[in-house]
Amino acid sequence: MLGILxxxxxxxxxxxxxxxxxPPPRWLSRLDKVTPLKALGIGITLPLIAPKLWVxxxxxLATIAAAELSQPDIAIAYLLFILLAESLLLLPILLRIVVPxxxxxxxxxxxxxxxRNSRPITIxxxxxxxxxxxxxxxxxxxx
Numbered sequence: 274m275l276g277i278l279x280x281x282x283x284x285x286x287x288x289x290x291x292x293x294x295x296p297p298p299r300w301l302s303r304l305d306k307v308t309p310l311k312a313l314g315i316g317i318t319l320p321l322i323a324p325k326l327w328v329x330x331x332x333x334l335a336t337i338a339a340a341e342l343s344q345p346d347i348a349i350a351y352l353l354f355i356l357l358a359e360s361l362l363l364l365p366i367l368l369r370i371v372v373p374x375x376x377x378x379x380x381x382x383x384x385x386x387x388x389r390n391s392r393p394i395t396i397x398x399x400x401x402x403x404x405x406x407x408x409x410x411x412x413x414x415x416x
Contacts, residue, residue, distance in 0.1 A: 275328055276407030283399035286392055329358070332406070 296302075307315065320326050333354045337347055365383075369376045387394070
């Protein structure tokens with residue numbers, strides 16, 4: 274079901290009309306004014322209420338369990354999943370800690386790039402994961 278929903282998301286984004294003058298979402302502009310304490314609260318709360326994050330985590334757990342690994346290998350595989358999943362969040366934090374003066378301009382450039390390319394990124398990610406989840410679901414029904 275998730276695969277179909279992600280493919281529908283990719284199709285809607287692909288067919289949707291691109292408006293270059295459209296401002297970024299309101300929640301995104303609010304993030305610039307968030308205090309560190311509020312950012313911590315958002316960081317703790319968001320994973321608890323985001324269904325997409327739960328789906329990816331549960332799918333990773335199911336994939337790791339289906340691999341029939343030994344107990345230590347299961348723990349290593351899950352830790353690698355966590356590290357890879359969190360790397361996109363940890364890299365900006367580490368950049369800010371290691372090079373605080375240069376990090377602001379670098380992170381601003383990354384933010385601008387993400388805003389410019391959010392549509393193709395959404396299409397690609399939805400398409401890849403939609404096809405993967407659809408394939409996994411069909412394969413699971415056949416077994």
